[in-house]
Amino acid sequence: MSNQLTRRKFLKTAVIGTVGVAVFPQFVTSCQNKKTDAAVDGVIRLGFIGLGQQAMYLLNGYMGMPEVEVVAGCDVYGIKRERFLKRVNDHYAAQQKVAAVEVYENYKDLIARKDIDAVVIATPDHWHAFIAIAACNAGKNVYLEKPLTFTIREGQELVKAVRNNGVILAVGSQQRSDPNFQHAVKMVQEGKIGKIEKVNAYVGAPPKPYDLPEEPVPADLNWPLWLGPSEFVHYNSQLDPPISLDPEQNEQFWGAWRWYSELGGGFTTDWGAHMFDIAQWGLGMDNSGPVEIIPAGYQDTKFLTYKYANGVVMTEEPFDEKQTKGVKFWGDKGWIEVSRGHYIASDDSLLPPKVEETKGAYETKVPHLENFINAVKTKTDPVVPVEIGHRSCTVCTLGNIAYEMKRPIKWDPAAEKFVDDPEADKNRLFNKTYAEGYIL
Numbered sequence: 001m002s003n004q005l006t007r008r009k010f011l012k013t014a015v016i017g018t019v020g021v022a023v024f025p026q027f028v029t030s031c032q033n034k035k036t037d038a039a040v041d042g043v044i045r046l047g048f049i050g051l052g053q054q055a056m057y058l059l060n061g062y063m064g065m066p067e068v069e070v071v072a073g074c075d076v077y078g079i080k081r082e083r084f085l086k087r088v089n090d091h092y093a094a095q096q097k098v099a100a101v102e103v104y105e106n107y108k109d110l111i112a113r114k115d116i117d118a119v120v121i122a123t124p125d126h127w128h129a130f131i132a133i134a135a136c137n138a139g140k141n142v143y144l145e146k147p148l149t150f151t152i153r154e155g156q157e158l159v160k161a162v163r164n165n166g167v168i169l170a171v172g173s174q175q176r177s178d179p180n181f182q183h184a185v186k187m188v189q190e191g192k193i194g195k196i197e198k199v200n201a202y203v204g205a206p207p208k209p210y211d212l213p214e215e216p217v218p219a220d221l222n223w224p225l226w227l228g229p230s231e232f233v234h235y236n237s238q239l240d241p242p243i244s245l246d247p248e249q250n251e252q253f254w255g256a257w258r259w260y261s262e263l264g265g266g267f268t269t270d271w272g273a274h275m276f277d278i279a280q281w282g283l284g285m286d287n288s289g290p291v292e293i294i295p296a297g298y299q300d301t302k303f304l305t306y307k308y309a310n311g312v313v314m315t316e317e318p319f320d321e322k323q324t325k326g327v328k329f330w331g332d333k334g335w336i337e338v339s340r341g342h343y344i345a346s347d348d349s350l351l352p353p354k355v356e357e358t359k360g361a362y363e364t365k366v367p368h369l370e371n372f373i374n375a376v377k378t379k380t381d382p383v384v385p386v387e388i389g390h391r392s393c394t395v396c397t398l399g400n401i402a403y404e405m406k407r408p409i410k411w412d413p414a415a416e417k418f419v420d421d422p423e424a425d426k427n428r429l430f431n432k433t434y435a436e437g438y439i440l
Contacts, residue, residue, distance in 0.1 A: 044373055047072035047116045047140075049107045049131055050123035051080040052240065053251040054145060056087070058120055058172075061369045063091050068373060072116060074104040078220030079243060081105070086245065105222060107131050111138045118168075118376055121145060124257045125264050126230040129154035129440065132169070136161040141168040141376045143369070146273035147265060148389040152397050153431045155390035156416060157440060162386045170372040170382035171389030173277050175340070177368035181278055183352035184329070184338040188282040192350055194333030196283065199314040201275045201327045204267025206304075206403045210260040212236035229438035233262050265400050265429075268304075268316075271325050272396035277388075278327045278338070279314055280395060286388050289395055289413035290314070295402040304399050316399070401429050 044067055048055050051073050062068050073084040081103040092099050104110045111119065111134055118141035121131050129149045135142050136158075148171055149155040162169045175181045188196060214234040217223045223235050238256040243249055258264035265272075280286060290306035296316070304316035319328040319337055326339025334346035345351055368383070375382035394416070401424060402409050410419040418424040425431070434440065 042067055042377075043069050044376055045069050045071045045115055045117045047074065047110045047113070047119045048084065049074045049110060049119055049121045050127075050145075051075035051077070051084045052122065052255060055120065055122040056083075056250070058122060058143075058369065059084070059087060061366050062120070062373075063088070064366065065370065065373060067377075069099060070101065071099070072102050072104065072110050072113060074107050074110045076105055076222040076225045077218070077240060078105075079218075079245065082245060083243060083250075106225065108134065111135050111140060117141060118143065118372075122172075124226075124255065125150045125269070126257075127228055129158050130229055130438070132158055133161040133440075136165045136167050136169070139165060139167060141372075143170050143172065143372050144389070145172040146277075146389065146393070147269040147396055148273075148386070148393040150265075151429050151432045152394050152416070154440060155393055159386050159390050168372070168375045168379065168382065169386040169389075170375060171384040171386070172368075173274060173384045173389065173392065174368040175274050175278055176281070176383050177371060178340070179355050180338055180341075180343045180352055184327070184336050184343065185278065185282045187336055187345075187350050188329050188331070189284060192333075193329060193331030193335060193346070196312055196329060196331050198312065198330045199279045199283070199327065200317045200319040200330075201272075201279045201314055202318045202323060202325055203271035203275050203316055204325065206268045206400050207259055207261040207264055207266030210262045212238055212256070212260075218242070227435070229434040229440075231262055231435060233260075239263070261400075261404075265396060268399050268403070269393070269396040272316075272399065273392060275325060275327050276314075276395045276399075277392035279329075280392050281388075282327070282329055283308065283312060283314075285413075286391060289391055290398065290411060291413065292408060292410050293398045293402040294408045295399075295406060298407055304402070306395065306399070397429050401427050404429070 046062055046068055048059060048070070059070065063070055070088050073081060075081050075084070085101060085103055088101050110116070119135050120143045121128065121135070122145045123131060125147060128144060132142050132144050149158060187193060210233050213236060215236050217235045221240070226240065227233070240255055241251040241253055243251060258270045259266055264270070280289070285308065291309045292307040294301050294305040296302060296304045306314040318324070319326070324339045324342065326337065326342065328335060328337040334350065336345045336350055337343070343352060371383050398409065398411055404427065405424065409421060409424050412419050
């Protein structure tokens with residue numbers, strides 16, 4: 001692809017897209033177009049959309065489950081499709097299993113397969129809503145990485161798509177399956193630290209404008225399709241970290257798209273989708289949210305601040321000198337401080353029982369993945385259903401809207417709209433205008 005890509009040519013290529021397919025030669029039994037029902041044969045057939053670093057963690061977790069069969073993968077980057085094929089191939093060959101796996105460049109081709117029961121979506125945030133809604137409309141169950149969506153309206157539409165189609169959607173907020181976080185929330189909700197007065201939930205800085213230098217687009221990367229509904233930005237390898245297969249060299253860092261306002265929500269959504277999520281859970285706000293959001297730097301406000309109707313105030317504020325990303329609940333009878341692998345409290349009676357730590361990367365956390373598979377089998381909501389993912393994502397996005405507007409905003413969590421604020425109604429993070437050819 002030419003590095004000097006015109007806007008017209010870019011849009012044309014992005015809308016059309018292409019598909020590439022590769023099949024394991026040793027896998028002789030194709031499952032394409034074979035309609036199956038997990039309730040009949042007990043097997044959940046998965047397709048992966050987005051095959052980067054996070055997807056590889058999830059792949060390792062799902063392939064370890066005997067009731068799961070991975071049958072397809074999709075990515076706009078050719079070499080990552082090759083890596084996916086090799087890993088799935090090696091896994092099934094080691095287990096002497098007969099299977100068929102195919103890869104695609106365009107997610108629509110994967111979703112069109114009738115045999116796939118569920119999809120795992122681990123793309124950059126700007127694609128989440130488009131792909132997840134399409135999957136729901138195709139009757140697929142969905143495991144969707146956090147944060148749920150790029151805009152608040154996208155979240156509202158995704159909730160409708162899940163419920164209207166009667167499918168299961170689980171959000172990759174794996175901290176909700178972590179015993180430490182579960183115990184902290186239990187103590188808070190049972191009143192063990194008294195009436196909650198404030199919460200510190202430290203996540204980090206908001207996004208910044210895109211400022212990476214332009215680089216040549218790799219020959220096997222469909223950059224227009226990578227951008228999709230997003231506004232155009234030029235390619236830089238930090239956005240989709242390069243890998244190699246011979247010798248094997250995986251991603252050395254997380255995709256930097258998340259740090260730039262055109263493509264992601266910065267730490268506010270990246271870690272906020274974890275820590276604000278726990279705060280919302282502890283406060284009993286899974287079906288609600290804050291009523292006022294004040295950005296850091298406004299008058300004498302030092303930290304991004306959320307005010308709830310019940311008087312509780314949550315600040316995006318460190319609770320220790322190390323600036324640990326985590327949550328501290330303050331009650332009138334004590335406090336609890338919790339983060340990944342860390343739990344302390346004002347009294348020993350508040351500490352959780354010791355449990356054996358789940359092995360593997362935190363991003364995998366097999367119990368959280370197993371919860372999704374069980375939800376699909378039983379057709380019941382998972383531990384983090386779409387509504388909770390949407391509410392937690394909304395908290396994050398409201399913070400970034402307040403940052404962009406550089407002033408307080410008032411929010412009606414019941415109606416899910418701003419209070420008498422036409423300027424906020426037009427904010428791109430509430431209701432975005434997409435690239436030509438894309439309609440939500």
